[in-house]
Amino acid sequence: MKLYDTKAAELRDFVPIEKGKVGIYVCGPTVQSEPHIGHLRSALVYDLITRWLSHLGNQVTLIRNVTDIDDKVLEKANEQGLNWWELAHSNESVFASDYRALGMLLPSGEPRATGHIPQMISLIETLIANGHAYQAEGSANVYFDTLSWPSYGELTHQALEDMESEGDRGEKKNVQDFALWKATKEGEPESASWDSPWGKGRPGWHIECSAMSTHFLGQTFDIHGGGLDLRFPHHENELAQSLAAGDRFANYWIHNGLVNVGGQKMSKSLGNSVSSKDLFALAEPAVIRYYLTTAHYRSVLDYQPSVLEEAASALERLHGFLQRCERELGETQFAQVDKNPELPSEFIDEMNDDLNIPAALAVMHDAVTSGNTELDEQQLREAAQHRDQVSKMLEILGLAPSQWSLGVSEEHAALDKLIASLIARRDQARENKDYDTADEIRDQLDKAGIELSDGPSGTHWSLS
Numbered sequence: 415m416k417l418y419d420t421k422a423a424e425l426r427d428f429v430p431i432e433k434g435k436v437g438i439y440v441c442g443p444t445v446q447s448e449p450h451i452g453h454l455r456s457a458l459v460y461d462l463i464t465r466w467l468s469h470l471g472n473q474v475t476l477i478r479n480v481t482d483i484d485d486k487v488l489e490k491a492n493e494q495g496l497n498w499w500e501l502a503h504s505n506e507s508v509f510a511s512d513y514r515a516l517g518m519l520l521p522s523g524e525p526r527a528t529g530h531i532p533q534m535i536s537l538i539e540t541l542i543a544n545g546h547a548y549q550a551e552g553s554a555n556v557y558f559d560t561l562s563w564p565s566y567g568e569l570t571h572q573a574l575e576d577m578e579s580e581g582d583r584g585e586k587k588n589v590q591d592f593a594l595w596k597a598t599k600e601g602e603p604e605s606a607s608w609d610s611p612w613g614k615g616r617p618g619w620h621i622e623c624s625a626m627s628t629h630f631l632g633q634t635f636d637i638h639g640g641g642l643d644l645r646f647p648h649h650e651n652e653l654a655q656s657l658a659a660g661d662r663f664a665n666y667w668i669h670n671g672l673v674n675v676g677g678q679k680m681s682k683s684l685g686n687s688v689s690s691k692d693l694f695a696l697a698e699p700a701v702i703r704y705y706l707t708t709a710h711y712r713s714v715l716d717y718q719p720s721v722l723e724e725a726a727s728a729l730e731r732l733h734g735f736l737q738r739c740e741r742e743l744g745e746t747q748f749a750q751v752d753k754n755p756e757l758p759s760e761f762i763d764e765m766n767d768d769l770n771i772p773a774a775l776a777v778m779h780d781a782v783t784s785g786n787t788e789l790d791e792q793q794l795r796e797a798a799q800h801r802d803q804v805s806k807m808l809e810i811l812g813l814a815p816s817q818w819s820l821g822v823s824e825e826h827a828a829l830d831k832l833i834a835s836l837i838a839r840r841d842q843a844r845e846n847k848d849y850d851t852a853d854e855i856r857d858q859l860d861k862a863g864i865e866l867s868d869g870p871s872g873t874h875w876s877l878s
Contacts, residue, residue, distance in 0.1 A: 420668065421667045431635070431636055437477075437631040440477070441641070443481065446486040446490040447490060452673045453509065457516075461812065462769060476523075477524075480525070481622060483617070498603065517818070525629075527617065530629060546559055546562045546658040553597050554613025555596060558620075560654070565654070569649055569650045572646070577647075578646075580592050594618050595610060596616055596617070620652050634663060637664060638652075640670075642672055674714050701725045704813060705721055711771070732778065736805060736808075751801065751802055781807075790867060
């Protein structure tokens with residue numbers, strides 16, 4: 415398997431530190447608000463990586479953190495007149511519910527930042543002792559000294575003087591220095607500060623992930639992941655402070671692409687954010703999951719309402735093939751499904767090629783096309799083999815029918831009644847040897863995107 419390593423800026427063969435075991439740390443949400451489509455996409459990427467690495471025979475430990483204390487959390491809670499921890503818990507619950515709805519596997523651990531303050535303080539003490547951090551004069555603020563670390567900028571391939579800074583220089587030695595510990599500000603709640611060797615305060619954002627990742631996965635682990643927007647400054651700062659503390663840290667850095675809406679970058683300032691609540695109101699969770707896989711994980715994913723309709727049709731075609739197999743193979747010697755079939759080599763190659771799921775979906779649709787043709791021609795053994803492969807590929811991607819209880823929409827039910835009446839007219843015409851009328855009905859349905867398949871159990875329809 416090859417993965418694109420952001421730090422190396424190239425595809426690299428993926429070789430776990432320990433054969434058969436993989437440790438992954440993913441930057442989870444900062445829970446100042448409810449999730450949007452970008453949050454769902456990012457979480458799903460690492461769910462899929464976990465599933466594929468597990469399929470390849472690895473024991474995967476996935477750690478996905480929750481940032482429950484942060485400037486934004488405090489600001490939002492103050493705006494809404496809530497306790498910060500109350501807001502954080504409420505939003506965290508929505509994230510968890512949406513992850514479940516999309517069929518994501520539970521991570522091995524989901525640590526909150528507030529539960530690991532001692533580890534963060536210990537890491538900051540190490541950085542100070544190593545000469546890479548300092549306490550600002552006359553305050554409890556502690557900063558990482560970027561000038562003390564010559565390789566700072568290696569993740570995003572930037573020179574120090576070209577980097578954006580987090581605020582003004584103020585009490586910092588260098589404008590690019592970043593906060594490891596933040597002194598309690600006037601007006602902030604007492605519950606949002608902790609005792610430390612430098613005074614009361616709370617951790618900076620970047621130190622949280624460095625401390626939690628190594629606490630759960632060790633001083634060196636396989637993969638660090640997150641959204642493309644986290645590369646700088648968050649991941650750059652994580653890497654620098656972790657290496658400066660003596661940790662080897664992550665062997666591979668993976669970043670998923672962002673989401674556009676109608677061709678425009680999604681942002682609150684443009685007012686075009688698409689919340690998860692909006693998505694779930696428009697489509698079944700399985701359809702949303704399918705849609706989120708239709709662009710390569712490193713590419714921009716574009717959203718517009720029509721994409722959900724397209725995803726629904728594509729998923730219905732895949733599930734429809736399995737339903738047809740159940741009907742037409744259920745009375746034959748090929749009724750039993752092989753749970754561990756040999757997968758198409760093309761599917762394996764695409765999944766191993768930096769998790770190229772869009773291409774893997776194309777392989778699956780080709781298998782459905784072949785399988786439907788084989789059913790038409792009564793090549794039942796070959797059709798059963800394609801059924802087994804499609805079932806397994808859907809399972810690996812978290813899209814198997816058994817994982818979802820998909821309801822039938824009113825629109826689908828109405829369409830089914832209408833098509834059933836046309837199929838009945840076509841059957842009658844064929845019985846009367848009026849083949850012109852029978853062909854005309856089939857052609858009308860074909861032009862409307864409806865495919866008919868004739869088999870021993872009768873005629874069935876699907877979206878072509």
